[in-house]
Amino acid sequence: MSNALGHSIFAAIITIFFISILNASMEVKITAGIIAFGFAFLPDIDHPKAVARKAYREFGTIIVALVLFAMLWIYGKMEVVLAIALSALLAIAFIKISEKFMPKHRGITHKFAFAGMLAVAMYIIMAVIGNKHAAIYAISGLIGYCSHIILDRMPI
Numbered sequence: 001m002s003n004a005l006g007h008s009i010f011a012a013i014i015t016i017f018f019i020s021i022l023n024a025s026m027e028v029k030i031t032a033g034i035i036a037f038g039f040a041f042l043p044d045i046d047h048p049k050a051v052a053r054k055a056y057r058e059f060g061t062i063i064v065a066l067v068l069f070a071m072l073w074i075y076g077k078m079e080v081v082l083a084i085a086l087s088a089l090l091a092i093a094f095i096k097i098s099e100k101f102m103p104k105h106r107g108i109t110h111k112f113a114f115a116g117m118l119a120v121a122m123y124i125i126m127a128v129i130g131n132k133h134a135a136i137y138a139i140s141g142l143i144g145y146c147s148h149i150i151l152d153r154m155p156i
């Protein structure tokens with residue numbers, strides 16, 4: 001079982017179990033649950049039709065376009081219409097080119113070592129910005145991410 005529905009169900013079960021044993025406030029439990037559930041879709045960013053890739057393509061384009069627009073219009077003092085057009089075109093091109101460099105399906109993004117490194121990076125970033133629950137959220141991400149890898153490796 002490795003489609004989006006299967007991953008959603010499995011991730012929901014793992015997430016509900018995880019937050020039910022978590023000794024934390026309701027706010028932290030809900031945030032941890034959202035992180036665990038969301039991270040269960042991330043490994044398939046390496047698949048062109050996956051939910052994670054679509055999100056990367058759509059939100060990625062918007063984020064890159066906004067950053068470019070800010071650079072061109074605010075800092076570059078470019079004409080606003082030209083800045084919008086140029087940042088949109090460059091963002092689309094950037095995301096399209098970046099997709100050419102995605103690893104093959106079920107490659108590095110489907111390794112437990114990669115999941116571990118991602119969780120450590122997440123912990124460090126959140127600890128640096130002063131999040132008090134950095135460890136819980138990093139573990140939530142790790143659990144969600146690993147639930148995907150485990151399900152993909154099941155022979156059903």
Ligand SMILES: [Zn+2]
Pocket residue numbers: 002043044106110148152
């Ligand atoms: Zn997968």
